[in-house]
Amino acid sequence: MIDLRSDTVTRPTPAMREAMSRAAVGDDVWGDDPSVSAFEQQVAERAGMAAAVFFPSGTQSNLAALLTHCQRGEEVIAGQFSHIYRDEGGGGAVLGGIQPQPIAHAADGSLPLDQVQAAIKGDDIHHARTKLLALENTFRGKVLPEGYVASATALAHDHDLATHLDGARLFNASVATGVPLASLCDGFDSVSVCFSKGLGAPAGSLLLAREAAFATRARRWRKTLGGGMRQVGLLAEGCRHALEHHVERLAEDHAHARQLAEGLAGIDGVEVQACDTNMVFLALPEAHCRALGEFLAARGVLIAAQPRTRLVTHLDVFTADVHHVVMEMRAYFARRYA
Structure with missing residues (x-):
């Protein structure tokens, strides 16, 4: 069958299966899986980030980012049709008491900056305090304009907001524009990247962190969310193969x-x-x-x-x-x- 429903339907190639079969493994909850640790470090360095944490899915990676950035009763600004707001079961609200503030997308997938600024709520006891701006790149197959991303993240930081990027298909954006991964991560405090879509791994996402302390807190949330895995180097090696052979x-x-x-x-x-x-x-x-x-x-x-x-x-x-x-x-x- 020719399956056009999503790029999540990709199957591991024979070469990927072979690489996975040779993976060195340990107990990743104890921090003992060498394949996971090496993969996290490899991608963090490529993205220009301090650290990375391996997750079974992009949804859990995004959720851990929300829970790490925000406390109960705080707010995240996100796109009206963004995956993190619309397609992840309301996890931030359900499990973290985090209020989402959706913003309508412009035609290019961006969130108009005047609307973002108007939605920011300060330290007023009547309001859920805005703590985080979450963007998505790509959004419905469109790459966010580079200048827009710089302006949006600067606006957020000027208002003491953290910034998160749902970069499930960030490698697609990099290949389409020729812009390196590290440049696409500029301005963000955390970035989620997926390896089980166009890159073809069977499972796996990384949460990249600008600061190592954020990754440490996110790793604790991963355990709380049931995402602590054991000999998961098998999956990490599949993702590493995808990184080295399936990006271009x-x-x-x-x-x-x-x-x-x-x-x-x-x-x-x-x-x-x-x-x-x-x-x-x-x-x-x-x-x-x-x-x-x-x-x-x-x-x-x-x-x-x-x-x-x-x-x-x-x-x-x-x-x-x-x-x-x-x-x-x-x-x-x-x-x-x-």
């Missing part, structure tokens, strides 16, 4: 997304929005969503067909697959509107 090839995914968007453009009843990286968004007639999904599935293509549908390319999608998807989707709408 993200450009192929971006090219496939552009080809997909170009191939689907002009279909009657379908609006196509291309992005900067590995995503294509479609506006589909609601009446056709179920039938289209079933039609494509019968022809070896999986999509999550909705009025707003996201197609995601990844290392298990090839040029021939893109051509097949375009052909079958055009065939569906040609029949329906014939």
